[in-house]
Amino acid sequence: xxxxxxxxxxxxxxxxxxxxxxxxxxxxxxxxxxxxxxxxxxxxxxxxxxxxxxxxxxxxxxxxxxxxxxxxxxxxxx
Numbered sequence: 001x002x003x004x005x006x007x008x009x010x011x012x013x014x015x016x017x018x019x020x021x022x023x024x025x026x027x028x029x030x031x032x033x034x035x036x037x038x039x040x041x042x043x044x045x046x047x048x049x050x051x052x053x054x055x056x057x058x059x060x061x062x063x064x065x066x067x068x069x070x071x072x073x074x075x076x077x078x
Contacts, residue, residue, distance in 0.1 A: 004036050004055060011050035013042060020046055 004013055016034035024030035024046070032049070034042045041061045042053040056064070067073065 004038075004040070004042065004053075006055050007052045008042075008055070009050060010042065010044040010053040013053060016042065018044065018049070 010018075013034070013036070016036060018032040018034045020030045020032045030046045032044050032046050034044075036042055036055065039058060041056050041058065043056065044053045045051055
């Protein structure tokens with residue numbers, strides 16, 4: 001596979017290790033992430049591991065993580 005882009009089936013992304021947070025709940029409702037060969041980050045829904053993956057650059061992920069750490073998305077979870 002030459003280019004991995006948004007919407008690529010996660011099951012069609014070869015040679016990556018998917019991981020999820022240690023804070024994931026027991027029912028498996030979480031997201032999983034994997035580093036792609038070109039350095040981007042893929043995200044998938046753990047309930048649908050063969051479903052589509054979203055692909056973000058490292059800069060995009062860094063901005064999202066910083067915003068989450070600063071509480072910008074707390075209203076979505078509580």
